[in-house]
Amino acid sequence: MTAGVTAGKTPSAARLRKQSWYQQPRYRRLFAMVITAVVMAQVTGVQGARNDLFYALEENFTGTGIWIWLGIFLAIWAVREFLHGWLRGFVDRFKELAAAPSDAAARKDPPPSGVPGLVRRAADGSRAVRGLFRTHRGYQLGGMAALLGLLILLPLMVSTFWQQVMVDQIGMFLLIAIGLNVVVGWAGMLDLGFIAFFAIGAYSAAFWTGGLPVEPPVELNNFLVIPVAVLTCLIAGVLLGAPTLRLRGDYLAIVTLGFHEIVYLTAKNWTEFTGGTRGASSDRFSIDLGFWSYEWGLDPAPYYWLQLAFIVGVLFLFLRLEHSRVGRAWTAIREDEVAAASTGVDTVRFKLLAFAIGASTSGIAGVIYASKLGFINSEMFLVLLSVLALSYVVFGGMGSIPGVLLGTAILVWLPEYLRDSVDPQDRYMYLGGLLVVMMIYRPQGLWPSRRRQRELRMSQEGTGAADALGAQPGGAQA
Template identity: 55%
Template sequence: MTTTTTDKEFAPTASALAKLRRKRWYQHPMVGRLVGIVSAAVLLDVMSGPQGSRDDIFFSLDETLGSLRLLWWILGAVVLWAILEFTQPLYARYVAPSVGPLDRFYRPVTDVLQSAKDTTRSTTAQWRRIIWVRLGVSLLVIGLLILLPNLLSTFWNQVLVNEVAIYVLLAIGLNVVIGWAGLLDLGFIAFFAIGAYSTAYWTGAMPVQPPITLNAFLVIPVAVVTCLLAGLLLGAPTLRLRGDYLAIVTLGFHEIIYLIAKNSDGFTNGPRGVQGISNFAVHIGPIDYDWELDPVPYWYLLIAIATILIIAFLRLEHSRVGRAWTAIREDEVAASATGVATVKFKLMAFAIGASTSGIAGVAYASKAAFISPESFLLLFSVLVVAYVIFGGMGSLWGVIIGTAFLAWLPQYMKDWVNPNDRFMYLGALLIVMMIYRPQGLIPSVRRKRELTMAKQGLGDADAMTEPAGGRMT
């Protein structure tokens, strides 16, 4: 005898499932963002309040949290939250449709070329207009960067070189590793140290003299090769690891390089550091020019280096290698199953990123004329990772602009913020950024799509985490 079921028998189960799917008010993402921004406001209030006292460790908290100013901070945070939450639907409804056609000016050139094969001459003309617009904007930006040192004081020119330009080079290199290949590298500053100590060695500033003494310009290819070999040495035995395990290995590599630099007194001069590193110089026929203490020539030199790297990396991003990195980042198992040599391409990412860091190390050592192990602390690796995430992983322009802003911000705050509190403000800014714009300041189209799919449970955000919903068994 067979039994039949009716809709009534399923009614309690369906009702129970509906209750399980229903989110409580405190589970809504909007409430989570409110809690986050209010917490950031309280943190900012504590940071900007009176300094602590040795006699009373809770003096700063008592004075800050017990004042009326805390209410103003919270009120401001709530107002900011309301503006961000309730104006976004209005923007999406009324403003976004009108600016949507402008998106075509930001599509990769390769996408336009691909579409031009199947469209009419109008698409070709549109592609030409895009090229001319991008070329004009690029020339305008380069012109502004060339004129910028003439508008600033010597102090800010030093900041442009020592903080902004150097960290932009580091972020460009790390973006290859993290943003394009999806490999979490927490020891990236170790390659920066290798490039700097290579400069000190080959210019004859270290206790051990080189076979031949090189000009700082000639050290650049030597440092690139050295960092390439170091990247291969680190990556070959470890790149079969993923996620947290790879991050721990890179962390250990940084500590090895740091301790070698600190303890090798006979080679690196130990904690005393290396002094008298030669500056860049050109002595060819009638041309006789030395880069000395003036930061402006270094700024122009770093602009030229960064321009070459940007052009090369933009070509690389849309090449076969760049597409392989994208496949590895999105799903390494699927990439390997479709024939992508994952270890090979991950080694290439490590080596290319390391070589860029080596170039930055040469520029830094030549400009400062002094390096020590304390110039390459782990904190700087964490800062570069934060800069890349803030700007937008995988977006070359986002990484450049985000790094320039965050490198400039602590120097801007130095006149009205205690030096010990600057990184607290940076941390608060990163918290707010990750709440409202986790994809970064200027996200790449691919990365934004991955994060959206991961939020919807349709895919994985990158190759560093488990698939959405847990690993399939």
């Protein structure tokens, strides 16, 4: 009888394994969306009063604003949870209809039989694939040309304020994010101090144009400073990477954070060389060919076109680099460094290359930024900029160059778009809320790479690790 009573009181194994309703991912996402809606209602509502600490809470949580935000985020949750399968099926059917004409054309003639028929079918299939590839490649090139034309004309379509934003923030962060994507997205090394290379590039421009308290050996034109700054950042990247080759994950992030603090405090306290917080000046870009000369002034449009030219050039080189032997080696290191080393990949060399090549774009950005403003000081290179750059890369999609470009442009544009309607102290609340929603519903990023999507799918299936940034040697262990 005792055994029977005990058995009656002890929950069964199936009951212990049963998951409560509030522990299901669907309702956890619902809870996150409700919290985000509450935060957004508070951020966009009335501001607080000094003599009444709860004035803003009472006004924002009893008005109509909170119901509007709840409706928006609940609608997003409902579409994701209940209409996702239907939307996916609709997209699949659309793809099938788009491919139907080629299938119908293939069914007009009966397939030939015999060995000659197999050879003929193979040849026809090969020609069809080559034709499809050429057509697809043509569409890609046409779309890229149209996009480039739009970007060239964009400054003529917007106000001077937005031209300043595109040059001082969007263009600057695009160059930084492209380089950071090499370190984080391709090589899988978490870097929290990447803005230090940007500072090195800016101070290189000030030094070689004679803007620092110390006289340079020879004064250079800003265009000649760019390769010097790139070389300086390459050397700094190697100096950072050399002592950190055995580190990964959180430990590597701490070291890179320390590297940023070293650069920042050196720029701040070494006043005899950098000017400290008083800052230093830098010359603007200029061209003098004898028969023709031009000097960049206060108009931001010429700087925008200059930045665009450098971004296009860097993208061309990095896209070639992604699918090269070096890019494949970085991918192997990111997914499993021990396995890569065991198959003959020189991990030391390729990790140093990742740090050095990734830092090079920050040198270009630093020179353009210092030349555009004509003035720099140490307070322009706070660690917050490194965190923001990393957020842009993760939001857009680590390892995906189109995703990094799109994510960076959106997240830099958003706070400036909210400038007139939101208090400056609250702008980044929108950024935080957007990142929360993004990490819940699309952790692979806005425009992810195919490899990243596959890793996340394997992680959900329990057959692989989703993030090599925190992976242990030999891969994740069960």
